[in-house]
Amino acid sequence: MLRQITTCDVPAVQTIEHRSRKAGRTLEYRLQLCGRHRWLARSWPGRREAHEPVGRCGTLLDHRDYDRVVESHANEWLVSLTTQHPSNHHGDVAETLRAAHIFLAKAREYIGPPGYRADITDGIVVALDHAARIAESIADGTAGEAARAQLLAALSVAETIAAAARGA
Ligand SMILES: [Zn+2]
Structure with a gap:
């Protein structure tokens, strides 16, 4: 990855x-x-x-395994940007990403997260919605286990947009 x-x-x-x-x-x-x-x-x-x-x-x-890469995304940028982490959702990745998407969409509506460029933050909202949708499809069995690779790719895209939004 x-x-x-x-x-x-x-x-x-x-x-x-x-x-x-x-x-x-x-x-x-x-x-x-x-x-x-x-x-x-x-x-x-x-x-x-x-x-x-x-x-x-x-x-x-x-090169780490799925669970550790998801954990890394949660620790490195998701929790600081959206306040959401799998540890607050019994380890449920789909629930975490949906909560993160909802949080950021609402925060964006009012003030936007401090230090983040508002126009680019809109892109993170879209990318998080996409990632949450993939995680939900994995959780409900619509998508197979192979979709885990797609979820990690979606999280990578969101991570890079988040870096752009804070000017890193
Ligand atoms: Zn540099």
């Missing part, structure tokens, strides 16, 4: 790599950031390496 946690097009000068503690030490994720966005790495444990400018800031190669 490829994620893009900034919309910055500056080359990366730091790479954070996290490997599994199990035998084989497989790569769990690799995150690359530019100098200005290095602070975003604070919440990402792993081995840090500074290097010559390469690739693009914000690119995150995420």
Whole structure:
């Protein structure tokens, strides 16, 4: 799964790599950031390496399993933007995303979340509705388990729009 946690097009000068503690030490994720966005790495444990400018800031190669990637989206941007987290919904992802969509649509109507560009926030509302719809289809059996990959892709799109909305 490829994620893009900034919309910055500056080359990366730091790479954070996290490997599994199990035998084989497989790569769990690799995150690359530019100098200005290095602070975003604070919440990402792993081995840090500074290097010559390469690739693009914000690119995150995420090899973790479904549950952990959903948890990561919840922790990294969903809860701060919408106040919703699966831990407040008995782990129910569909319920969480629908609540997040409703919260942001209402917040947008009145004031919009502080620090977020209102026009781009409209895009997050649409992307969250789409993600919630996929999660609901998984939950009610309309979509098969394969739709989990589609949900992760939808969450990645929402994540990148959210980064654009807060100017990251
Ligand atoms: Zn950057």
